[in-house]
Amino acid sequence: MARGAIVSFRLGLSDGVSVVARLWQEMLADIGFDMVTVAGEGPVDRLIPGLGIGQLDGPDPDAFSAAVADVDLVVVENLCTIPLNLPAARTVARTLAGRPAILHHHDPPWQRERFASVTELPAHHSSWRHVVINRLTAEQFAQRGIETTVIYNGFDTHKPEGNRAAMRKELGVADETLLVAHPVRAIPRKNIPAAIAIAEAVGGAYWLMGQAEEGYGATLNRLLAEARCPVIHRPVARTPDIYAAADLVVFPSTWEGFGNPPVEAAIWRRPCVVGGYPVARELAEFGFRWFSPERLDEVQAFLDCPDAGLLDKNQAIACRHFSLERVRSDLVALLDDAGWRP
Structure with missing residues (x-):
């Protein structure tokens, strides 16, 4: 062989x-x-x-x-x-x-x-x-x-659904809490300040997955301490559970070579706020409908009245092309x- x-x-x-x-x-x-x-x-x-x-x-x-x-x-x-x-x-x-x-x-x-x-x-x-x-x-x-x-x-587009109730219990998040997930490492280009600002604007709890790297620790500690919303900072092993527990995914990065979370959010049928980095625009050409950090009124409108058609379309695109x-x-x-x- x-x-x-x-x-x-x-x-x-x-x-x-x-x-x-x-x-x-x-x-x-x-x-x-x-x-x-x-x-x-x-x-x-x-x-x-x-x-x-x-x-x-x-x-x-x-x-x-x-x-x-x-x-x-x-x-x-x-x-x-x-x-x-x-x-x-x-x-x-x-x-x-x-x-x-x-x-x-x-x-x-x-x-x-x-x-x-x-x-x-x-x-x-x-x-x-x-x-x-x-x-x-x-x-x-x-x-x-x-x-x-x-x-x-x-991406594995055949993954099972995550366990929303168990994940939220593990995080100590109440059923009625709007949970805003940011599944990234904590480094400058991930734009942690913008992600926190989105969570604050929609009245949600901010959930950051990754630890600080590239000397970002002191800055991250300050940002999380100053956040005007509940903050959860902890990783999760099972990807499906992240998206099952979340109500909104945020990914306001200033640069990414690709950016997995927006596509993962599409697979697991979650709305996603995506920054305008160049490759995000390239991926959006496939037809994804993501929300802009500059249009949080549209994000709030979706959260108030979810559009299943948007989630259906994003999921179908992810399964077809990724x-x-x-x-x-x-x-x-x-x-x-x-x-x-x-």
Whole structure:
């Protein structure tokens, strides 16, 4: 059996790249690969010190080479894309040069102001295939002379309903409380102040899932302490329960490479307030109807008189265009074109 490997900074955790990587791992296994995971952090099959975010000494080249020596196809998740560990990116790129590899790009450096000066990433070799998660990034890669395939993130559209009553009981939220869910990590571009302001405006309790990262802890503590609405700050393991418990989902980010929560809200039939970041506009072209942070009167009107037709339409669009079946089909097509399908 052909062996495949997923390589990244960290895997098996709750961050967005880990979640997408897990889905790709499952699909590649279904296609016929014996899959292993390789990372610097997380519950992985092959843990390589130096691959992780901030492990700036980088991995031992021989150790990484040995970790992928028996692998026929390597999928690199963002490690050779965003400069969170340049020595690791260089080692991985050198090791994989001339070998079959899919570089799955989520966050190229020019899309982050603090990394805009980095020009050596994304890594590129003629033996590789590059996959991006939106058309905007594909166009930006093309401007840099790199051909890509767009494969949008996919979701399990057959997931069961969550348990609203049990989740609200666990959170200590009364049945009659309007619960505003913000299922994100706490970092500046997630626009926590705008999310809190929405919860305040509609008279809801604000529920933030993720912990502070990128030095945002002190700012987050201040924002939550000053909020003029009830605040809940805790993660939840089961995604369906998040949406079952919520009455409104907020996602006022200033930038995202994709943005899973608006599509997840569509799958689980919840209204969503979405910021005007560029890829949100690209996704909206599929026909989603999301609410704008600048039009909270429309949000309030929906909450006062929910429109089942809007939720029906959003759910149908998500199932048609963002299913795991669609991702698998796109991935099979890429593998067939490259001659890499087992």
